[in-house]
Amino acid sequence: MWSSQKIDSGSFHESSSHRNILMLPALALGKETSTNDAVQYGDHHFVPCDLVAQLDNFQDASSLVGASVYTTSGGKFDQKGDWYYYLSGRLLDSNTCQIGDMRVRFEYVPDGPATILALQTDDEKLAGCGTFLPYRLVSRGFFGYLSGKELQRSLVAEGKLSGDDLYERGACGGPLASLCCCCNLVKKLFAQLSPPQIYGMFRGQLSAQECFERLSSQAVAKKWMFRLLGWVLLYAGFMAFLHPLFVVFDIIPFLGPYFGTFVNYAVGIVAFLGTLAVATLVVSLAYMVYHPLLGLLYLLLTGAILAAPMIISHLLQSNEDFKVLA
Incomplete structure (x- = not known):
């Protein structure tokens, strides 16, 4: 073996x-794995190691x-x-x-045609040569306009920022650092593993549309991976928060185990509904910034999830009252 x-x-x-x-x-x-730091793209461009590492053939x-x-x-x-x-x-x-x-x-990864989707800029280490940086969103002022040179300088400066720089810029500091430790942890994770940028290298000659389709599919896969992870952690948090109820009912003599089993199922259902409601609420608030219409739909879904138990309870209560009157 x-x-x-x-x-x-x-x-x-x-x-x-x-x-x-x-x-x-x-x-x-x-x-x-050893990555060649002198991969040449065309006659005058050199590819950064983190782009080269995306090739896996x-x-x-x-x-x-x-x-x-x-x-x-x-x-x-x-x-x-x-x-x-x-x-x-x-x-x-x-x-x-x-x-x-x-x-x-x-x-090894052999030489061959490749397609790069990134920000093209001058190489500071090699005069007369070019290289590539991540393309990231930059502020374009109050009226949404920047001249060509100013926009280029802003894009280059933004592309040079490391994951630590992105985290430091968006993290909560000062007296709020201890209160926002969870938010800072999430920001640290995304700044290092999945920053918002366009930065890809693909094997073969692809069109711009094909490159964006591949990046889009990768983004969708990451999105659902993080969502599932968040839902699991949120459900675990709800269960941990409600766990003392298990102990309270378990200590009841004779009937404790039976009550405990019932409470386990009831708490599991409550935790699931709470997880579903909070998760859709967070998604709706996030979408309200970038896709308001989709965020509104998620917000309506959150309201429906919260209202469903109350409506069901009201219908059951009305049915019981009707039986009593009959």
Whole structure:
């Protein structure tokens, strides 16, 4: 069995009779990716490493590496199939592996046509060359107008901001920092992992519409991933907040377990409705800024979710009153 990390034999039940070793202990296990920092796009543009890292069409590099690979410590890996093996002095044709054997595989992203959707600017490190930055929204003044040069300077300055810079600009500081720690944590997460920007590199020659469609699909996937994560955390928060009710009913003699089971289901339903209402409310408030009509629809949905239990309760109460009068 091959493993990408060392298995500690000291945790075995019979650790005295089993000992895992590495024949090349200086060689780190696991996956390591090295990004070329001198990728040229066209004649005068160089691609940043974070753009290059978006390409994932890796191919086997054995044809470029050769039949054998030597380490700095003198170890020799010989090729067999798609892998290079270090078999502790045994022949490569051996069909059995032993403790201490190691193998490695080399892959690379080949040169080829690619399409970049980003902000084009001058490279400050290489005179006469260009590079790419993230395209982000900038303030265009009260009347929504900036001249060409002013707009270009603003876009370049915005594109140079790091994730930490974006967080520092939007985070709540001063006396509100402790009160807004959760909001700051979310801002930190989005500033580092998913900042609002257009910045993509795609394999092959694509049209602008195809690039935007791919970015749109990626944004939709991220949106629903974060939404589901938020809903799960919100539901867990509601359940944790209402958890003392379980204990209150469980301590009732004899009937406690039965009441506890009923309360578990009831609290679960209440927590689910609360999660649904708060989640749609947050989404509606967010959409009110960018898509007011869609935000209004979500706001109406929030009202319907909140009103549904009250309407059902009122109908049930009316039905009971009707039975009493009858």
